[in-house]
Amino acid sequence: MPPVLHGPVLDALGRRITAGELPAGAALTLDGIGAEFGVSRTVAREAMRLLEGLGLVRSGPRVGIVVLPHDAWNVLDPKVIAWRLDGPGRASQLRSLTELRQAVEPLAAACAARGATAAVRDELVGIARQMRKLGEAGEGDGEEFLALDIRMHELLMRSSGNELFSALADVVAVVISGRTHLGLMPAYPEPVALDAHEAVASAVATGDADAAEEAMARIVREVRGALDAGAPPTR
Amino acid sequence: MPPVLHGPVLDALGRRITAGELPAGAALTLDGIGAEFGVSRTVAREAMRLLEGLGLVRSGPRVGIVVLPHDAWNVLDPKVIAWRLDGPGRASQLRSLTELRQAVEPLAAACAARGATAAVRDELVGIARQMRKLGEAGEGDGEEFLALDIRMHELLMRSSGNELFSALADVVAVVISGRTHLGLMPAYPEPVALDAHEAVASAVATGDADAAEEAMARIVREVRGALDAGAPPTR
DNA sequence: CTCGCTCATTGATAACATCATTGCGCGGTG
DNA sequence: CACCGCGCAATGATGTTATCAATGAGCGAG
Structure with a gap:
């Protein structure tokens, strides 16, 4: 181009x-x-x-x-989000976006559990397995772990069957990446996070929408907790 | 202009x-x-x-x-949303947006319960009271009831303290309005809807975030149910 | 079948006309 | 003398047109 x-x-x-x-x-x-x-x-x-x-x-x-x-401002536009994630308002923007994730991702996971293709269900289970392997090996803050994390969340959003959720997939990817690169990611992920990721994958694989929603809610709660601990609210 | x-x-x-x-x-x-x-x-x-x-x-x-x-497409951009709500994809767009509401509004209500100003809390209670009066008088499909409904949801979104939720307030307003003007609104609103609106208002007024979230979830579930009944899923 | 030419179409600049907005100054008035 | 209202001119966006550069898709020749 x-x-x-x-x-x-x-x-x-x-x-x-x-x-x-x-x-x-x-x-x-x-x-x-x-x-x-x-x-x-x-x-x-x-x-x-x-x-x-x-x-x-x-x-x-x-x-x-x-x-x-x-x-x-059109604060939901990807360009605006990207700019703000670079500037001085980065931490605050990350908090807002995480709150949005907290709202959207559990429901998206539930939708994915209802509508995902067989290929997606398989891939999710595989990703969760690899994440556990890497996580227990102390690679929880590495690029490889990050890529798996992003891939899993992106797959879920895009498989939700709702185009509006799909449109937020990139945003979620940026937020996850931002968390790692801000150094808010422990080298050894909380076991509860690994458990929850596995729970989401298997719930989606078996089509259990309620379980998927609940497990994803656990993930996002943990993320938010880490964020609050790392950068206390300044509002 | x-x-x-x-x-x-x-x-x-x-x-x-x-x-x-x-x-x-x-x-x-x-x-x-x-x-x-x-x-x-x-x-x-x-x-x-x-x-x-x-x-x-x-x-x-x-x-x-x-x-x-x-x-x-930037499906979250207000212009794009407005165009699509006019064209042939209207029903499908309304479904997607309602799903987004289902995700966002309960959390926004919880945030509002934590952070709303005293003036907002008062106004919410007043709106809920008026809505019940109009609803029981059989004006549930009128413009006045619609305006109150929109005002209440808009207030909650804008008082959430999250700019991303605020940005969705207009969208929610359009969706609510679209529902009425599509004729999906009963002349006598479900009593459960009136109850839930009152519950949200009083929960926010008393700062009970969990109750606000739960009551708002009831509202959106009812909305989605009505939408599915009126226009069965075609996916 | 592949290479290279061509031309339509966008990308970019410049010069110009138009028009709305605004701020300032002038004059009138209390 | 102070204050208010009115109109005018400066300013900068809006829109048009002309012109040239760059590019790449499609076509024709080898």
Whole structure:
């Protein structure tokens, strides 16, 4: 894919705004953007349109491009989420997203238990087995364990039969990855987490929706507990 | 607000794509769009960029603008949701969204019970009281009852203290409204629904998170049951 | 069958016209 | 003299058009 010119501009501005470096009410102009990034007004305009579509800015004659307050942002858009997970609000964003996971993943697991294909059920069981092996070997904070963890949650979300849950699969993947790379992951995972992952896999494999939901709720509760312990609420 | 020129173009194309009128793989050209809507290439391009940002299309030199398969769409974006709630996939979209509500609203209610302001707690109790009055008077399918219903759910989502839940408040409002206007609302609401709404309000008022969560789960279960009865699953 | 050419179509820039918004200054008034 | 309202001009977005560069899909030649 050719690196489209407005891409870097959009990215830079998006980061600045979501990081709070450009606070609500701050004003930009197309000429200013064009001059700073060395691009034409047209490119600056396209980046601005995208930002407008994300609810980050509003533009009007004479006023230029004004940054909107954060409650106007499309906080569910993957781009916005990615930007915020990079900036200073990382911990807070991780907490919000984990809360969303807490709401969605148990139900998604229940749906998957009802609708997953045989291939998916098999893969889940295999993943859970490997996770236990790695976890008991002290590789609970390694990349391989992380990949399995992500794969399992992604499989569950995408097999839920609900496109809205599927759309959240990438977000969940980023959150899981963020937790590991923030160093919140113990080298030896809590046995309760390994048990719960196995329980989810076998519940989905046998089509037991209630058990899958309950086991997944245990997983997410543990995640949230670890997060709170590592970074106490600052609200 | 001045009717920006690319707005109608974006809207029309978005509807066509989400409605399936332009299937995945269909190709457009900027000149074609410009000619059809009587706008310049620049405006057509801006509309296209927005569509690209929503994951509906991809564009490249020589290939024109190609419609992407639906699993690339930003199905959580409010614009996409609104379009799909209008088109032929309305019932299916309503089911998906209700499932999302089922996941999110109970937890949001629990959070609200922990963090809502005194003013919000009072308003919730008042709303529940009015809802019962209207419901028992046979106004359960009226606009006034609908407005109260929406207001209550919106208040809860926005008082959850989680911006991601807040962002879903509009979506929930549209879903509730859609249910009424699809004629799935009984003139006399189920007494269980009125009871549950009152239970949520009083649980939040007293700060009982568990009770709020449980009562909200009852509400959403009832909603989903009504939806399934009115439009049996076609998956 | 494969390589390479061609041309349609997007990507990007520039110059220009238009128009809404806003802030400032002018004049009138209490 | 202070204050308020009105209109005007500066500003910057919106939209159009023209032009060139880049690219890649399809086709034709070898």
